[in-house]
Amino acid sequence: MALMCGMLWRLLLVLVHVNRALVSWLRVRLRSWKGRMWERAVAALLLPVALAGFPDHQRKLNRNTGANANTLPGSGTSTHRSRCLSDGRSLEKLPVHIGLLVAEEEPSYSDIANLVVWCVAVGISYVSVYDNHGIFQKNNSRLLEEIERRQQKFLGGDGSKHNVEFLSNGTDKHHNVVSCRPTVKVLSPEDGKQSIVQAAQQLCRSVESKERSSKDISVTMLDILLRESKNIPDPELVVKFGSVNSTLGFLPWHIRLTEFISLPSHRNLSYEDLLGALQRYSACQQRLGQ
Amino acid sequence: MIGAEDVVIVKAVSWKIVKMSWIKEGELNLIEKISANVLKAGPMPKHVAFIMDGNRRFARRNNIERQEGHTQGFNKLAETLRWCKHLSIPEVTVYAFSIENFKRTKDEVDGLMELARLKFERLLEERDNLEKHGVCIRVLGDLNMLPHDLQQLIAKAVITTKSHNKCFLNVCFAYTSRYEITNAVREMAWGVEQGLIKSSDVSEPLLSECLYSNNSPNPDLLIRTSGEVRLSDFLLWQTSHSCLVFQSVLWPDYSFWNLCEAILQYQLSHKSIQKARDLHREHQASLQLEADRVCVAEHLQHHGNGKPADVQRRQEELQHYTTCRQERVQDFLKALKHKRDSYFTDLCSDGVQA
Numbered sequence: 001m002a003l004m005c006g007m008l009w010r011l012l013l014v015l016v017h018v019n020r021a022l023v024s025w026l027r028v029r030l031r032s033w034k035g036r037m038w039e040r041a042v043a044a045l046l047l048p049v050a051l052a053g054f055p056d057h058q059r060k061l062n063r064n065t066g067a068n069a070n071t072l073p074g075s076g077t078s079t080h081r082s083r084c085l086s087d088g089r090s091l092e093k094l095p096v097h098i099g100l101l102v103a104e105e106e107p108s109y110s111d112i113a114n115l116v117v118w119c120v121a122v123g124i125s126y127v128s129v130y131d132n133h134g135i136f137q138k139n140n141s142r143l144l145e146e147i148e149r150r151q152q153k154f155l156g157g158d159g160s161k162h163n164v165e166f167l168s169n170g171t172d173k174h175h176n177v178v179s180c181r182p183t184v185k186v187l188s189p190e191d192g193k194q195s196i197v198q199a200a201q202q203l204c205r206s207v208e209s210k211e212r213s214s215k216d217i218s219v220t221m222l223d224i225l226l227r228e229s230k231n232i233p234d235p236e237l238v239v240k241f242g243s244v245n246s247t248l249g250f251l252p253w254h255i256r257l258t259e260f261i262s263l264p265s266h267r268n269l270s271y272e273d274l275l276g277a278l279q280r281y282s283a284c285q286q287r288l289g290q
Numbered sequence: 291m292i293g294a295e296d297v298v299i300v301k302a303v304s305w306k307i308v309k310m311s312w313i314k315e316g317e318l319n320l321i322e323k324i325s326a327n328v329l330k331a332g333p334m335p336k337h338v339a340f341i342m343d344g345n346r347r348f349a350r351r352n353n354i355e356r357q358e359g360h361t362q363g364f365n366k367l368a369e370t371l372r373w374c375k376h377l378s379i380p381e382v383t384v385y386a387f388s389i390e391n392f393k394r395t396k397d398e399v400d401g402l403m404e405l406a407r408l409k410f411e412r413l414l415e416e417r418d419n420l421e422k423h424g425v426c427i428r429v430l431g432d433l434n435m436l437p438h439d440l441q442q443l444i445a446k447a448v449i450t451t452k453s454h455n456k457c458f459l460n461v462c463f464a465y466t467s468r469y470e471i472t473n474a475v476r477e478m479a480w481g482v483e484q485g486l487i488k489s490s491d492v493s494e495p496l497l498s499e500c501l502y503s504n505n506s507p508n509p510d511l512l513i514r515t516s517g518e519v520r521l522s523d524f525l526l527w528q529t530s531h532s533c534l535v536f537q538s539v540l541w542p543d544y545s546f547w548n549l550c551e552a553i554l555q556y557q558l559s560h561k562s563i564q565k566a567r568d569l570h571r572e573h574q575a576s577l578q579l580e581a582d583r584v585c586v587a588e589h590l591q592h593h594g595n596g597k598p599a600d601v602q603r604r605q606e607e608l609q610h611y612t613t614c615r616q617e618r619v620q621d622f623l624k625a626l627k628h629k630r631d632s633y634f635t636d637l638c639s640d641g642v643q644a
């Protein structure tokens with residue numbers, strides 16, 4: 001009996017993986033087809049699609065169908081900057097800070113650079129990039145190069161006026177959030193729990209030296225202290241890439257009200273996919289406890 | 291004069307209270323049993339957390355009173371606990387009331403407090419049943435924000451079920467994660483004030499031990515219903531490496547199959563998350579070792595005789611320092627536990643005197 005259950009379970013997993021692969025393949029093939037074909041194909045796979053980790057794919061799809069009327073052919077490289085700006089303005093709300101959480105092995109610098117450039121073009125002022133191995137942190141110069149290259153291409157030589165401010169560990173002590181330049185920040189697990197622990201140590205040291213009492217410690221105090229060393233605004237939206245359903249240590253303190261949108265992969269991601277995620281975000285309602 | 295109408299009302303109310311049991315008995319049906327066994331062939335979460343969202347929308351959709359929506363939500367909780375028992379999931383944490391919810395209208399807040407009173411009173415009535423099933427109830431949150439009589443009821447419930455150890459239900463009430471983390475920092479600062487620990491002893495594992503949830507392992511799976519895709523200040527520290535599943539079903543409509551779907555998602559992400567958890571733990575351990583080394587180096591500098599210490603001496607000092615630190619931390623945690631237990635026993639004895 002146990003053996004049969006074990007086999008059935010393995011079969012179930014295989015079915016889900018096959019389904020996911022099928023849906024991914026269809027996504028790529030049907031991207032340039034009319035929206036309806038795609039809808040019908042997905043509807044046929046709908047229940048398994050839910051299991052494959054594409055929550056609310058249908059909702060996202062409906063929104064994309066609306067956007068498809070203006071779809072530009074090809075991948076993102078030919079997307080015009082002014083179009084991005086108008087797309088951004090047409091959304092009811094845009095996040096001030098968007099987090100790009102790469103939960104996949106071996107990230108692709110070129111695809112991430114594309115995403116960063118599009119986010120900035122759409123009008124988002126703070127873009128962070130995170131992976132739980134700290135790969136982007138270790139190779140941040142390479143990422144910066146890619147981003148600069150994409151920006152040049154995208155803006156066609158007009159880049160110098162719109163350069164982003166690129167921050168990695170330790171360089172943003174004096175970062176002024178009010179600066180008009182959009183900011184790109186590379187994050188790693190150190191910016192999460194470790195930062196909270198460091199702030200806690202600082203508070204405990206001040207208690208040790210009798211500068212304050214433990215009773216003085218409040219949420220506001222801890223919050224201010226956290227932002228003193230690394231002034232990272234709370235992300236309103238995190239787009240997670242990959243099939244792993246976890247935040248993998250991303251900024252635990254900052255994500256209390258963050259909306260999470262999952263996309264299957266950051267590789268070969270199109271501008272339309274990103275826009276779809278932003279449209280989903282702009283439609284969500286936050287009741288803030290009420 | 292008590293008329294027939296009044297009897298009907300009394301019956302209806304007491305039936306509602308009977309319906310509001312914390313424990314639902316009953317086996318799974320055949321198909322459910324088979325599915326459960328198939329799922330159990332794979333890795334199973336040992337601790338599941340729920341954000342039970344959607345009671346009010348459920349009430350609107352079904353044209354019933356909002357309060358009734360919350361009541362149905364509670365019934366669904368009892369049913370979910372039954373399913374978890376059959377799926378051999380020993381621990382469940384639920385987000386019952388956020389500190390942010392105090393912002394709702396006075397009527398709604400009072401209604402929720404009243405529902406909580408009824409629930410905890412009911413729990414005390416069912417204590418034999420809870421003992422039979424070995425259910426341990428814990429309530430996590432800034433409980434001093436609640437009305438005093440509710441605090442006393444909660445204290446009684448927690449103390450009554452304290453020794454049960456077959457399954458655990460953690461109810462987050464007057465809770466937000468930021469308040470919980472801040473409270474943990476405050477407790478560590480208290481430890482420093484009392485001379486129990488040093489500020490250099492503050493670490494990630496120590497902070498975890500000071501959270502309200504310190505008696506539980508981190509949740510393996512977090513499920514939020516009603517289609518919202520955010521954490522709303524719930525267990526932010528504890529779920530950093532948990533599987534997050536967002537489902538669009540409203541909480542009072544939650545079914546056994548929704549739970550199975552969530553568990554399947556957990557099983558699909560299991561290996562990757564396990565890898566990430568291990569990586570994090572290793573990194574944390576090396577940070578701790580480094581921090582200990584720094585402390586020992588400082589100590590040797592201050593108390594040495596000017597000559598650099600040899601490798602063996604440094605190693606011995608490191609060993610000694612680590613052992614002392616661990617002892618300090620254990621003593622501090624004992625004191626913290628005593629402080630927290632006293633809070634509940636004091637409330638209980640208040641109740642007795644009153």
